[in-house]
Amino acid sequence: MKIALLGYGKMGKTIEAIALERGHTIVLKTSKTVNQAIKNADVAIDFSIPGAAVNNITHCINHNIPVIYGTTGWLDQYDRMVQLCHEKQGAFIYASNFSLGVNIFFQLNKSLAKMMATLKDYAVSLEEIHHTQKLDAPSGTAISLANDIIKNHDSYNHWALDQNQEKTIPITAKRIENVAGTHTVTYTSEVDTLEIKHTAHSRQGFALGAVVAAEWLHGKVGVFTMKDVLNIG
Template sequence: MKIALLGYGKMGKTIEALAIKRGHTIVLRCDDTSENDLKNADIAIDFSIPEAAFNNISKCLNNNTPIVSGTTGWLDKYNDAVALCKDKDGAFIYASNFSLGVTIFFELNKTLAKMMSNLKEYTIDLEEIHHTQKLDAPSGTAITLAESIIDNHQKYTQWKLDSNAENTVSISAKRLDNVPGTHRIKYVSAVDTLEIKHTAHSREGFALGAIVAAEWLVDKTGVFTMKDVLNIR
């Protein structure tokens, strides 16, 4: 594939290195783009910043360039991106986390929330830890986890940062040096604690997932998720 990298920070550079190892070519490296820049690209991978993401996605879809986006913090415009993709008969994948392991973790979280829904003795605690350069808090992954709990658990109706409010999934967001990403969900009662946890060891897991998604998306039409890429039903 000929790949346009929209966002050339640490993630962009990691994606570049892995993509080249997998036989792909990088034809564009930038933080913001025009439609003309995309003419030589088979697909674009966006890991830019929240302020640029929707603009990048729109330009790709208007240029009929498939786009994979892992930028978080812009989802107030997600439905607009979906509508544009459908209008242009384009191809688009967004994920708050492209790690293949996290995609499985999302499904474990959903299943566990359903199983715990009728057990009133348990309260929930959701914690995410990332490096100090991460701009948004809570992480997009933590929000995805919290929203899945809300959709599948009878007790919870909203999420908030560091909250003790009733019927609320409280998210704790910590920023520490050299932490690629850790997400932990605990169900706590007076007698025991049940916990699931995903720990990223490096950025390479996120980069590999984005490249796998891009390889899968080429020559397809529609709006997809990582569940489609991994054929999770």
């Protein structure tokens, strides 16, 4: 495939290396406004900034280029982009985290929430740890985990950062040098603690997942998720 990389920071460069290893070609790499060179691409992978989301996704869809989008912090416009994709018969995947392992972790989290829903003695909490360069907190992955618990566990209707309130899932966000990403979901009662955890060892997992998603999306029409890519859930 011919791939356009929108957002050529650390993640973009890691994606580039993996894409080249898998036999793909990079036809555009930019951290600036999308330009006409993107018309040569079979698919775009975007890890730029939240403020560029609507412009970049719209440009790709209008030019019939499938787009993989991995930046968080813009989801108030997500439904608008989904509508545009359907109107233009485009192809689009957004994920808060493209790691294959994390997406399996998402499914484990949903299943566990359903099992714990009737066990009212257990209180749930989340912790996420990332590198010090990550500006948003909590992470998009932590928010996805919390929202999935809320959908599958009737004891909770909200999440909050560093707060412990009734019917609220508390999320703790830590920033530590050189940590790729760790997410922990914990259920605690007076008698024991149950915990599931995903630890990323490097950016490779996120980048590989984005390339695998791009390979899967190429030639398709519609709005999809990583559950479709992995055929889970």
